[in-house]
Amino acid sequence: MALSFARRLPGVGEITVKTGDRVNSNDTIGQITTPGRFVIVDIAADLGVQIYDADEVLQKQINDSVEAGEAIAQLSGKPAIFKRVCKAPTAGRIAAIEGGRALIETDSRIEKIRALVSGAIAAVDHTRGVTIETVGAYIEASFSLGPDGIGLLVSASDDPTANMNGEGFDVLQTQTIFMAGGSVDEATIRMAEEVGIAGVIVGSIATNLLKMDPPPKIPVIATEGFGNKPMDAKTYQLLKTHLNSEVTLYTWPAKQSGRSIKRPAIIIPKPPGQTSAAEANAKIPDGYAGKGSWVRKSRDLTSSEWGQIIATPNAPRPTDADINYYGAEVKFPQETQFVPWHNLEHLG
Amino acid sequence: MTNINTILAVDCGTINTKAALIDQVDGVYRLVARGAALSSHHSPWNDITIGITDAMKQIEAKTGRVLLTQTGTPLVKRSGDDNVDAVIAVVSAAEALRVLPAGLTHDQSLNAAKQALATTYTAAKYEILLDGDGLCQSAEDRISAIRESEADLILLVGGIDHGAASPITDLAQTIALALKTMPAKERPEIIYAGNIDLRTSLADLFGGLTDYTPVDNVLPQFETLNLHHVQTELLTLYHQKRLKKLSGYKTLAQWAANHIPTSAQSFAQTIHYLGQSYNINILGANVGSASTTIAARKQEAHYLTIRSDIGVGNSLQSLLAQTDIECFQRWLPFEMEKTELENFLYNKSLFPQTVPHTYREMLIEAAITREALRLTAAQAKQSWQDDAMTYKNWFSWDLIAGSGYPITQTPFAPLAALTMIDGLEPIGVCSLALDTNSLAEMLGGIAAIAPLAAAQLAGYDTLLKLGVVVAPYGPYRSNETDLKVKMIYSNDNIVETKVPFGSLELLPLGPGEKATVEIRHSGGGIAAAVEGGAVGVIIDNRGRPLRFARNEADRREQIQEWLVSLNLKPAAVSPIIDKAGYDT
Numbered sequence: 028m029a030l031s032f033a034r035r036l037p038g039v040g041e042i043t044v045k046t047g048d049r050v051n052s053n054d055t056i057g058q059i060t061t062p063g064r065f066v067i068v069d070i071a072a073d074l075g076v077q078i079y080d081a082d083e084v085l086q087k088q089i090n091d092s093v094e095a096g097e098a099i100a101q102l103s104g105k106p107a108i109f110k111r112v113c114k115a116p117t118a119g120r121i122a123a124i125e126g127g128r129a130l131i132e133t134d135s136r137i138e139k140i141r142a143l144v145s146g147a148i149a150a151v152d153h154t155r156g157v158t159i160e161t162v163g164a165y166i167e168a169s170f171s172l173g174p175d176g177i178g179l180l181v182s183a184s185d186d187p188t189a190n191m192n193g194e195g196f197d198v199l200q201t202q203t204i205f206m207a208g209g210s211v212d213e214a215t216i217r218m219a220e221e222v223g224i225a226g227v228i229v230g231s232i233a234t235n236l237l238k239m240d241p242p243p244k245i246p247v248i249a250t251e252g253f254g255n256k257p258m259d260a261k262t263y264q265l266l267k268t269h270l271n272s273e274v275t276l277y278t279w280p281a282k283q284s285g286r287s288i289k290r291p292a293i294i295i296p297k298p299p300g301q302t303s304a305a306e307a308n309a310k311i312p313d314g315y316a317g318k319g320s321w322v323r324k325s326r327d328l329t330s331s332e333w334g335q336i337i338a339t340p341n342a343p344r345p346t347d348a349d350i351n352y353y354g355a356e357v358k359f360p361q362e363t364q365f366v367p368w369h370n371l372e373h374l375g
Numbered sequence: 376m377t378n379i380n381t382i383l384a385v386d387c388g389t390i391n392t393k394a395a396l397i398d399q400v401d402g403v404y405r406l407v408a409r410g411a412a413l414s415s416h417h418s419p420w421n422d423i424t425i426g427i428t429d430a431m432k433q434i435e436a437k438t439g440r441v442l443l444t445q446t447g448t449p450l451v452k453r454s455g456d457d458n459v460d461a462v463i464a465v466v467s468a469a470e471a472l473r474v475l476p477a478g479l480t481h482d483q484s485l486n487a488a489k490q491a492l493a494t495t496y497t498a499a500k501y502e503i504l505l506d507g508d509g510l511c512q513s514a515e516d517r518i519s520a521i522r523e524s525e526a527d528l529i530l531l532v533g534g535i536d537h538g539a540a541s542p543i544t545d546l547a548q549t550i551a552l553a554l555k556t557m558p559a560k561e562r563p564e565i566i567y568a569g570n571i572d573l574r575t576s577l578a579d580l581f582g583g584l585t586d587y588t589p590v591d592n593v594l595p596q597f598e599t600l601n602l603h604h605v606q607t608e609l610l611t612l613y614h615q616k617r618l619k620k621l622s623g624y625k626t627l628a629q630w631a632a633n634h635i636p637t638s639a640q641s642f643a644q645t646i647h648y649l650g651q652s653y654n655i656n657i658l659g660a661n662v663g664s665a666s667t668t669i670a671a672r673k674q675e676a677h678y679l680t681i682r683s684d685i686g687v688g689n690s691l692q693s694l695l696a697q698t699d700i701e702c703f704q705r706w707l708p709f710e711m712e713k714t715e716l717e718n719f720l721y722n723k724s725l726f727p728q729t730v731p732h733t734y735r736e737m738l739i740e741a742a743i744t745r746e747a748l749r750l751t752a753a754q755a756k757q758s759w760q761d762d763a764m765t766y767k768n769w770f771s772w773d774l775i776a777g778s779g780y781p782i783t784q785t786p787f788a789p790l791a792a793l794t795m796i797d798g799l800e801p802i803g804v805c806s807l808a809l810d811t812n813s814l815a816e817m818l819g820g821i822a823a824i825a826p827l828a829a830a831q832l833a834g835y836d837t838l839l840k841l842g843v844v845v846a847p848y849g850p851y852r853s854n855e856t857d858l859k860v861k862m863i864y865s866n867d868n869i870v871e872t873k874v875p876f877g878s879l880e881l882l883p884l885g886p887g888e889k890a891t892v893e894i895r896h897s898g899g900g901i902a903a904a905v906e907g908g909a910v911g912v913i914i915d916n917r918g919r920p921l922r923f924a925r926n927e928a929d930r931r932e933q934i935q936e937w938l939v940s941l942n943l944k945p946a947a948v949s950p951i952i953d954k955a956g957y958d959t
Contacts, residue, residue, distance in 0.1 A: 126548035
């Protein structure tokens with residue numbers, strides 16, 4: 028289907044592509060200067076004064092570079108023994124001057140920002156980001172850890188419920204993203220980091236991974252959430268049909284940003300020239316589910332089965348907890364059940 | 376506004392949008408019908424009014440009245456019977472304001488700032504303190520914190536009026552240095568609520584950098600709090616930066632004649648009004664997905680604490696970060712491994728809109744609600760310290776009112792009562808009530824346009840009386856006593872019982888029924904006139920603070936006993952619910 032992504036720089040920077048450009052996932056679309064640390068220099072104290080005339084004493088201005096030991100300010104004394112110099116303790120850039128103090132920004136670095144998704148640049152905001160359009164598959168996951176990542180999709184096992192245990196990891200598998208239907212533990216994630224695996228997709232993860240210190244250096248995506256729930260069959264099959272395809276892992280860690288939940292995503296863009304008109308025009312369906320829609324229970328700890336809505340009663344019905352809700356009758360593989368709308372996820 | 380007969384009131388929460396149709400019935404404003412739908416301010420709808428119209432459609436279906444035009448807007452002030460005279464809306468769906476409090480000392484100025492921040496929806500990732508321990512000890516750390524905080528606002532406090540100026544000036548200059556390193560659009564605004572002598576010099580310092588607003592000093596003299604001006608300014612900023620940015624807000628504002636208070640403010644107004652009207656000391660607790668609010672009126676003083684980082688859904692991860700998993704587990708009457716419970720809670724946090732499907736899930740969610748109440752109450756206890764409220768009498772109330780689906784959405788009134796008692800631990804004789812119609816958050820907004828409607832709804836339709844909890848207060852002693860209880864009904868029937876220490880007992884007393892309760896124990900006794908309700912009279916001899924058995928199996932048995940005492944079968948230990956066994 029047609030997909031559109033806002034790829035934003037993590038700060039104010041510079042965009043290096045233009046509308047209409049085609050980009051591959053690893054191409055740079057922009058860059059930002061990431062500040063390292065700040066060092067405050069107390070000019071007034073170094074000069075031994077309480078106030079000074081900035082025009083008279085400052086040897087450097089805002090945005091000037093400075094070397095370690097270089098004079099930032101100088102107070103000419105008469106006689107010369109009363110001359111005072113304020114020197115920079117470290118190399119860097121004068122970021123600000125205020126109230127007798129200078130702020131030196133040091134250890135900053137230029138960070139190049141990748142496109143992450145192959146596609147066409149549809150729009151550009153010259154200091155903040157771009158919109159990339161592509162055609163492909165989009166899978167919304169439940170939770171993730173670590174940074175974003177790109178790689179070729181590889182399956183860790185043919186068993187859709189197997190946990191990932193490092194089998195198949197080797198240094199020839201860098202630039203690959205491993206998938207497994209079960210779970211993954213911290214030791215395996217660390218192994219993947221060491222080998223240089225580009226990322227990991229599993230069904231669910233244990234809550235103790237939230238405490239990994241340091242946090243994972245590679246993306247870890249759980250399609251179902253926490254616990255021992257295996258990846259649902261449709262997701263597993265969809266991923267299996269795209270083995271050896273380039274996959275992008277967007278890892279907003281399903282963070283509760285106050286009122287909103289951002290979900291991580293797995294994107295499998297189709298290579299250019301292999302997209303049919305129907306695929307290019309297909310869009311993500313809107314949020315309403317109805318009779319015939321495929322749905323599943325959002326927080327079932329054990330099952331990720333999909334079912335089809337067979338009825339949408341007009342009146343609320345009681346759940347097993349005797350609380351009335353509006354919901355749907357859903358035919359699951361094992362049974363038909365009334366499920367409140369609140370507890371259903373809709374397969375788009 | 377004149378001639379208001381029919382009111383449509385809506386409450387747009389983070390997860391649910393509730394609508395209530397209010398009309399005059401025999402000359403009295405009454406709740407006619409309610410509707411509720413999922414809130415729609417976020418993806419994929421991105422329009423807050425869609426949830427409102429969905430809820431209104433339910434009211435239309437229930438009442439047969441036409442409330443919406445063909446295009447889905449409320450039929451307001453048109454001719455004909457089927458319309459509404461006014462729409463009122465209260466909202467809590469917006470994100471919290473990100474604030475960075477900066478002050479001189481923790482127990483003086485910064486504490487005052489945090490009390491002010493707790494009266495509206497705010498979140499503070501860092502705080503900057505000139506004097507004390509913590510992350511921001513050096514000026515460089517403070518600059519980094521300002522840059523990383525992504526704050527909308529820095530609340531700068533410190534110094535009594537006409538007191539020492541240089542510490543706050545020094546701090547302000549550090550802040551100015553930080554702001555100068557940031558792009559103009561990303562710089563937080565400044566509210567200054569410190570030493571009045573510095574207002575002008577700080578205006579010169581910040582004037583060219585960012586929006587700067589001086590307000591009255593939160594601590595003009597030592598031990599003298601003055602929060603009103605800063606609270607008002609915070610609320611104004613919240614409206615500007617958050618509420619008005621909600622998708623669909625413009626349309627909602629047109630419907631509601633541009634008056635949209637926050638749900639918390641409206642709830643606090645309701646509680647304060649009830650306290651004033653009935654001349655009682657009242658505590659109201661509202662638990663939601665993203666925030667928990669506790670409001671109170673005691674001896675004519677008003678109090679409010681909002682925790683935007685404590686909730687049972689959207690803020691559950693934040694609550695989990697502040698509470699050990701054992702704190703949730705201790706409330707469960709059934710065995711559940713910590714890992715399984717953690718998985719459940721974290722998955723709930725990923726899907727905050729989900730509702731309990733089974734009785735077990737309901738008990739787990741009641742555990743979350745208890746911890747949300749306890750944590751918020753702990754902050755309220757700390758900050759509501761003045762002449763009317765001491766730490767000791769914080770626990771004594773005439774009435775506790777519970778609001779919000781996590782408390783009210785249970786088919787078992789005793790469970791709601793127990794959740795409130797466990798969360799707030801009242802002592803003495805305290806009535807309990809439940810906002811079963813979800814009106815408490817709306818009444819404050821209704822009062823602004825139709826005070827009589829608000830007053831009459833408060834009297835008739837807002838609170839369901841649950842009954843009374845009687846909890847003798849005293850320090851725990853190893854030879855703690857049983858209570859001898861005698862209840863004398865108005866028809867002179869007498870019930871006498873003994874309630875062992877560590878247990879609860881429920882005495883029947885229905886809605887409107889009155890009785891006298893006499894309690895004797897080794898340290899003395901109390902007698903009180905009580906009125907019944909949907910639950911009755913709960914004698915709580917578990918002591919304060921609540922204590923739990925050390926051994927896991929004993930603890931579960933303890934919780935089961937408490938539930939059974941209130942006629943709540945521990946059905947969670949069995950997957951089959953025996954509906955006939957419940958007595959509500």
